[in-house]
Amino acid sequence: xxxxxxxxxxxxxxxxxxxxxxxxxxxxxxxxxxxxxxxxxxxxxxxxxxxxxxxxxxxxxxxxxxxxxxxxxxxxxxxxxxxxxxxxxxxxxxxxxxxxxxxxxxxxxxxxxxxxxxxxxxxxxxxxxxxxxxxxxxxxxxxxxxxxxxxxxxxxxxxxxxxxxxxxxxxxxxxxxxxxxxxxxxxxxxxxxxxxxxxxxxxxxxxxxxxxxxxxxxxxxxxxxxxxxxxxxxxxxxxxxxxxxxxxxxxxxxxxxxxxxxxxxxxxxxxxxxxxxxxxxxxxxxxxxxxxxxxxxxxxxxxxxxxxxxxxxxxxxxxxxxxxxxxxxxxxxxxxxxxxxxxxxxxxxxxxxxxxxxxxxxxxxxxxxxxxxxxxxxxxxxxxxxxxxxxxxxxxxxxxxxxxxxxxxxxxxxxxxxxxxxxxxxxxxxxxxxxxxxxxxxxxxxxxxxxxxxxxxxxxxxxxxxxxxxxxxxxxxxxxxxxxxxxxxxxxxxxxxxxxxxxxxxxxxxxxxxxxxxxxxxxxxxxxxxxxxxxxxxxxxxxxxxxxxxxxxxxxxxxxxxxxxxxxxxxxxxxxxxxxxxxxxxxxxxxxxxxxxxxxxxxxxxxxxxxxxxxxxxxxxxxxxxxxxxxxxxxxxxxxxxxxxxxxxxxxxxxxxxxxxxxxxxxxxxxxxxxxxxxxxxxxxxxxxxxxxxxxxxxxxxxxxxxxxxxxxxx
Numbered sequence: 001x002x003x004x005x006x007x008x009x010x011x012x013x014x015x016x017x018x019x020x021x022x023x024x025x026x027x028x029x030x031x032x033x034x035x036x037x038x039x040x041x042x043x044x045x046x047x048x049x050x051x052x053x054x055x056x057x058x059x060x061x062x063x064x065x066x067x068x069x070x071x072x073x074x075x076x077x078x079x080x081x082x083x084x085x086x087x088x089x090x091x092x093x094x095x096x097x098x099x100x101x102x103x104x105x106x107x108x109x110x111x112x113x114x115x116x117x118x119x120x121x122x123x124x125x126x127x128x129x130x131x132x133x134x135x136x137x138x139x140x141x142x143x144x145x146x147x148x149x150x151x152x153x154x155x156x157x158x159x160x161x162x163x164x165x166x167x168x169x170x171x172x173x174x175x176x177x178x179x180x181x182x183x184x185x186x187x188x189x190x191x192x193x194x195x196x197x198x199x200x201x202x203x204x205x206x207x208x209x210x211x212x213x214x215x216x217x218x219x220x221x222x223x224x225x226x227x228x229x230x231x232x233x234x235x236x237x238x239x240x241x242x243x244x245x246x247x248x249x250x251x252x253x254x255x256x257x258x259x260x261x262x263x264x265x266x267x268x269x270x271x272x273x274x275x276x277x278x279x280x281x282x283x284x285x286x287x288x289x290x291x292x293x294x295x296x297x298x299x300x301x302x303x304x305x306x307x308x309x310x311x312x313x314x315x316x317x318x319x320x321x322x323x324x325x326x327x328x329x330x331x332x333x334x335x336x337x338x339x340x341x342x343x344x345x346x347x348x349x350x351x352x353x354x355x356x357x358x359x360x361x362x363x364x365x366x367x368x369x370x371x372x373x374x375x376x377x378x379x380x381x382x383x384x385x386x387x388x389x390x391x392x393x394x395x396x397x398x399x400x401x402x403x404x405x406x407x408x409x410x411x412x413x414x415x416x417x418x419x420x421x422x423x424x425x426x427x428x429x430x431x432x433x434x435x436x437x438x439x440x441x442x443x444x445x446x447x448x449x450x451x452x453x454x455x456x457x458x459x460x461x462x463x464x465x466x467x468x469x470x471x472x473x474x475x476x477x478x479x480x481x482x483x484x485x486x487x488x489x490x491x492x493x494x495x496x497x498x499x500x501x502x503x504x505x506x507x508x509x510x511x512x513x514x515x516x517x518x519x520x521x522x523x524x525x526x527x528x529x530x531x532x533x534x535x536x537x538x539x540x541x542x543x544x545x546x547x548x549x550x551x552x553x554x555x556x557x558x559x560x561x562x563x564x565x566x567x568x569x570x571x572x573x574x575x576x577x578x579x580x581x582x583x584x585x586x587x588x589x590x591x592x593x594x595x596x597x598x599x600x601x602x603x604x605x606x607x608x609x610x611x612x613x614x615x616x617x618x619x620x621x622x623x624x625x626x627x628x629x630x631x632x633x634x635x636x637x638x639x640x641x642x643x644x645x646x647x648x649x650x651x652x653x654x655x656x657x658x659x660x661x662x663x664x665x666x667x668x669x670x671x672x673x674x675x676x677x678x679x680x681x682x683x684x685x686x687x688x689x690x691x692x693x694x695x696x697x698x699x700x701x702x703x704x705x706x707x708x709x710x711x712x713x714x715x
Contacts, residue, residue, distance in 0.1 A: 034119060035107055038100040042089035049086035052079035099127040105160055106137055110180065113153035116143045128184065131161045131169065137180040145173060145180075157182060193225055195255055202254050208247060209233065217276060224259060228277040238270035241508050241531075251277060265307055280308040285519050288556070289341055289540040291563035293348075299412075301345040303338055303492075304525050304535040312525045312535050314342060314490045316351070316464045318408035322489025322526070323459040327468045328505060329494030331639075334521040335468055336362045338492060339416060340540040342466060344564045346414055347371035352570040353414035353466075354389075354583065356382045358423040358637075362468075363416065365544030367590060370569035373413075374586035379426035380438065381586065382417075383447040388578040389415055389463065390450040395576035396461035410462040411573045415454075418468040424448065425640035425702040433659040448700055455487050472497070472504045473642045494523035494537070506532045540564070639705040643682040643697035644671045653704040654686065654695065663706055667692065 051058065055072035062068045075082075103121045110118050116139055124134035139145075145153070154171040161169045167186050174181060192200070196214055203212035209232035218227030230251075237243045248266045255264050255277065262279040269275060287305045294302050299317035306312045314325050325342065329335035339362070343353050347370050354373040357363035367375040376382045400407055417423060431442055458465060467488065493505050497512040505524075506512060511532050512524040521537035541557035542549055543564070550558070574580035646652060648668050653661040664686040672681040682697045697703075 033104075033107060034117065035100070035103050035121065038097055040093045040097070042086065042093045045082065045089050046086045048075070049079070049082035052076055052082045055079070095126050099123045099125060102127055102132050102135065106132075106135060106157070106182070109156045109160055110137055110139075110153065113156050114139075114143070114145050114149055116140060116145070131163065131167070131184055132182060133184050135182045137182070139178045139180065141178055143178060145175070153180075163187070195225065196228065198254055199228065199230070199251065202250075203230070208250075209238075210235070218278065226258075226260075226279050229274055230277065231274040234270065234273045238268070238273075242510050244268050244275075245508070245510055247275075263307075283307065283519075283522070283534060284536050286521070287536050287538050289344070289538045289560050289564065291560070298349045301342050301349070302538075303341045303345070304523075304537045306525060306527060306533045306535040310527065310533065312527065312533075315528075316346075316412060316414070318406070318460075318462070320489075324455065324465040324488045325467070325490040325492070326472075326488035327466070327492045327494070328470070328472050328497070328501070329468075329492075329523065330470055333494035333517075334523070334537050335494055336418075337521065337540050338494070338537050339363070339418065339466065339468060340366065340543065341538045343369075343372075343414070343416065344540060344543065347570060348564060348566045350566075350568075350570045351412045351414060352572050353416060354385065355416040355418065356385060356423065357418050358382065358426055359419050362418045365542040365549065367544075369543055370566050373572050373583045374590065376586060379423060379430060380441070382423055383427060383442055383445045385582055385586075386417075386447040386450045386454070387445045388576070388582040390454060392574060392576040392579040393454060393458050393461045393463055396463070397457075399575050400461070407460045407462055410575075412462045412464060413572065414464045414466055416466040416468070417451075420467055420469045421473075421640040421642065421702055422637045424700070425637055425704055428700075428702060429655065429704075432655055459487065470639055471641065471645075472501045473645055490526060491532075492523060492525050492535075492537075494521070508532075637704050638707045640702045641705060642679070643684065643701040643703050644669075644679045644699075646682070646684060646703055651706055652684075652686075653706055661704060664693075 051072070052075045055076040059069045059072045062072070102123045106121050106123075107118050110116070118137045119140050120138040122136045122138070123132065127133060127135075150173050157171050158169050161182075161184075163169055163184075165187065167184050170183050170185050172181050190197075193216075196216060200212070200214040203209060203214065209230075211233055213231045215229050215231070216225050216227070217229040218225070220226050232238070244266070251266065252264045258264065258279055260279065261282065263282050264277055265280050267276045267278065284305060294311055295313055297317075299320075300313040300315055302311050302313040304312040315322055327335050327338055329338075343355075343366060346353055350371075352371045352373055355363040355366060355375040357375055357377055358379060360377045363375045364377075366372050376385050396407075396410055399405075400410070427442060427447055431439055434442070454463065454465060465488075472493075491505055493501075493512045494515075495517055496515050497505060499509045499513070502512045503509045515524065515534075516522050519536070521539060523535060523537060524532045525535040527533045539560075541553055541560060543561050544550070545561075553561075572580075572583060574583070646666055646669050648666055650666050651663050652666060654664050656662045666684050666686055668685045670683040670685075671679055672683075674680050679699045681699065682701060684695045684697070684703075685692050686695060687693050
């Protein structure tokens with residue numbers, strides 16, 4: 001036996017066995033396969049064509065048989081046709097054989113990959129020479145192919161029929177029809193940009209959306225992509241603001257800085273199953289108060305520029321669902337500038353205002369400004385003002401009722417209370433440390449209760465409230481106010497909020513917690529669509545024209561002040577004598593103060609042995625004693641917070657037995673709430689070691705901090 005292999009012989013043997021085989025092989029395959037044996041069609045016609053071509057030679061050998069000679073002669077006349085038919089049949093058999101081979105390969109791969117013997121395999125004709133064109137594998141009814149099995153099966157089929165640069169084989173499982181479909185598809189050149197590819201790949205690799213698809217929605221005139229649409233299946237998550245903010249942050253990071261320098265933002269349409277990514281101009285680091293009226297509606301008070309060059313405004317019209325404004329911001333965060341912007345915009349639109357400034361430094365520049373009725377600094381006078389404003393509200397409502405008119409027909413006015421918690425703290429301290437007359441007056445005035453009523457009822461009377469605080473708090477107006485806080489629909493936050501503060505302000509614990517505090521005036525504002533957006537507050541300088549202030553301003557700031565000043569000062573229309581008399585008396589007190597002075601000259605103490613008489617202080621002004629003898633001189637508070645906002649370990653100032661504020665460390669805090677969640681009482685345990693003191697506050701109780709809150713501590 002020769003040990004050398006003959007490749008030609010081996011191929012012929014293998015082909016013969018594949019085509020015809022033996023009876024034992026056919027029987028074995030019948031048990032393991034549903035594919036019938038290949039039967040060629042061409043041999044008979046090939047033999048006939050061969051006889052037709054060589055019939056002259058055959059006729060010479062069969063010359064004695066006339067019938068055979070006639071038949072061969074006739075067959076010879078069709079030799080060309082028979083050759084063509086033979087070649088055609090050979091080609092068909094070759095393709096049929098290729099189909100048969102692909103069927104065997106598919107059956108073997110499917111059987112090994114799924115564990116099921118296919119019921120029928122149909123290969124499209126022509127099948128393709130190197131790679132199959134299309135095939136359908138019919139499975140037994142109810143055959144289960146698990147996802148992992150199908151993934152492995154797909155890889156095996158794709159490996160058996162490798163693609164190239166122009167096409168590839170795709171496999172899909174149609175379980176409802178119990179079949180597997182294999183198709184050859186032309187590869188479409190990927191013309192997507194790198195940014196689109198990154199977005200699509202990132203979304204495909206996560207479970208944020210189901211079946212996401214990124215398409216280009218906008219291109220600029222140079223063909224640069226400036227907008228994308230991301231489609232997805234509708235889901236509950238897509239409608240949640242917190243989810244949207246996290247997705248926007250991730251998409252913005254993936255998209256990267258655009259060539260134009262503009263920033264990415266997103267517009268969500270969860271009900272339609274898509275979102276749009278688009279470019280907007282970057283947020284400016286400073287916006288000066290524009291001198292022209294940017295909004296023709298005189299009941300819209302603009303104050304900031306939001307993302308996408310949106311103008312943020314406070315709608316003070318009667319039809320507004322955001323009648324009152326709340327501004328939250330730590331010391332130095334730009335809160336005062338926002339208040340000045342709103343009030344100067346109100347004055348140039350003919351709307352007067354009255355302010356309360358317990359720190360005596362925030363609103364003093366507005367005293368005497370056109371449209372300013374008065375600025376109140378004293379805590380007791382502020383309590384009188386709040387009660388007079390409450391009387392004005394009641395008188396206006398009575399006028400509306402008697403005259404049968406609409407509230408929109410009454411002139412508007414704005415009441416400003418800056419540093420509300422400090423003012424509230426001073427009221428409560430006066431109730432403890434003031435004389436009997438002061439305590440009785442405060443009890444009668446009940447300024448906190450009057451303020452809570454104003455927050456709920458002032459809208460219909462044409463009175464708008466502007467409140468400034470260093471931090472938001474759930475007990476801002478006390479438990480008796482009901483939903484008073486909800487009436488402050490226009491909200492502005494400056495600086496970074498705590499988690500609880502963000503939840504109180506925006507209803508989302510993630511909003512307003514990552515503001516760029518390096519940019520003064522940067523914050524979050526409520527848009528006209530009800531959604532909070534990043535905003536750059538307008539810069540309005542101090543409008544005080546006192547030489548000491550005016551001389552420090554730049555020419556640009558002076559131009560802003562001069563351009564904002566209204567040509568005619570708005571006048572007050574008072575429907576209650578209490579408010580008219582209070583404003584008149586407050587103006588008289590302010591005039592007296594400007595005439596006589598109210599501040600002592602500073603005392604300079606040297607280090608040498610100068611004449612002691614040189615260091616004697618100048619005579620003190622007697623304004624306080626002369627003009628307001630009934631008012632106690634109150635301490636200035638750095639900051640005040642609700643007692644319910646105190647945390648264990650904090651240092652606060654508490655009145656001792658002599659009425660002096662002394663620092664103590666809070667050991668523990670116990671906050672009591674009613675069924676609605678409102679604070680009803682707060683108990684502070686203070687002291688160190690074994691000596692502990694229990695201090696109880698009611699729902700509106702506040703405590704004094706030893707220094708101003710600069711970071712917007714937790715609520």
